[in-house]
Amino acid sequence: NGAVTAGALAVTGATLIGGDLTVTGQSILNGAVTAGALAVTGASILKLGVTAGSLNVTGESTLNGAVTAGALNVTGASILQLGVTAGSLNVTGQSTLHGTVTAGALDVTGASILQLGVTTGTILVTGGANVNGTSVLDGAVTAGALAVTGASLLKLGVTAGSLNVTGESTLNGAVTAGALAVTGATLIGGDLTVTGQSIMNGAVTAGALAVTGASILRLGVTAGSLNVTGESTLNGAVTAGALNVTGASILQLGITTGTLLVTGGANINGTSVLDGAVTAGALAVTGASILRLGVTAGSLNVTGDSTLNGNITAGALNVTGASNFQLGLTGGSLNITGQSTLQGTVTAGALAVTGATFLRLGVTAGSLNVTGESTL
Secondary structure: OOOOEEOEEEEEEOOEEOOOOEEOOEEOOEEEEEEEEEEEEEOEEEEOOEEEEEEEEEOOEOOOOOEEEEEEEEOOEEEOOOOOEEEEEEEEEOOOOEEEEEEEEEOOOOEEEEEOEEEEEEEEEEEEEEEOOOOEOOHHHHHHHHEEOEEEEOOEEEEEEEEEOOOOEEOOOOOEEEEEEEOOOHHHHHHHEEEEOOOOOOOOEEEEEOOOOOOOOOOOOEEEEEOOOOOOEEOOOEEEEEEEEEEEEEEEEEEEEEEEEEEEEEEOOOOOOOOOOEEEEEEEOOOOEEEEEEEEEEEEEEEEOOOEOOOOEEEEEEOOOOOEOOOOOEEEEEEOOOEEEEEEEEEEEEEEEEEOOEOOEEEEEEEEOOOEEEOO
């Protein structure tokens, strides 16, 4: 019931300590330990379980049993094998947590491995952290490097120097990462900002997605607004209310967007539906395409079957597939090599048509060359 101070303490049975317990030497506690405050400064093994108002472990320690503490501080190399429950958990040394960790606040400053799962209000990791099991992180997560390999739910937000997510994940808050790699199916309910090189192999769903580094998005992107400022390859379908691309970009499967703003060159290889105005320095479309409202481009190349319902303004327009132009064309030079129907007014410095052609409302051109069967 009083304070106990020992250079070396060996306890093999169940022990109740009502006061403070201070252990400064090497210790082995085989039974359950219950203490108001427990401080261990030497190498220690606690085998069955520890319950303490506050637990401070400064030496190398192995805790094989469940640890329950109002506050748990571990500063040496540590192994916690069965589980930890704490109001706040601070780990400053290299640590391996094999069991489930439940904490109101978890601070890890050394290299750490959490193998089964973490449930916490907030997690602060200043070193590298690996989470291998199913995890629920309700609070903000700040980490120098965060790797998550199991099914994960991150509810409030993640800020990391590098973030690797290989399992199925749901990120409800804002995600900010220098480099983000996502290989599993991922749902992002808030904003996603990626400033470094990124690889996203799974489907990405985000309210707003901003990518500023070199990026590869492989399966598909659905976003309220999508901003891509670096060199990018989008192998999957892209659906966005507004899509802004300022770097050289390749969009391979298709785009569905309200508005598309491309200040660099853009190549669209798949079937595409562009409902809004398209503004691009250079726009190349090789798949079947529908452009509904209008296109403004320095140069526009369309090699697949295309329907252009809106006005087209281009310095140079080349169309090699079967095409329908319903409202009008304005171009410095207009070359149409496939079967074409132009229902609106066509104004061009030079117009060359080599396939069967219908021009229904009018053509104004400095020069007009028609080599195929034509109806004007």
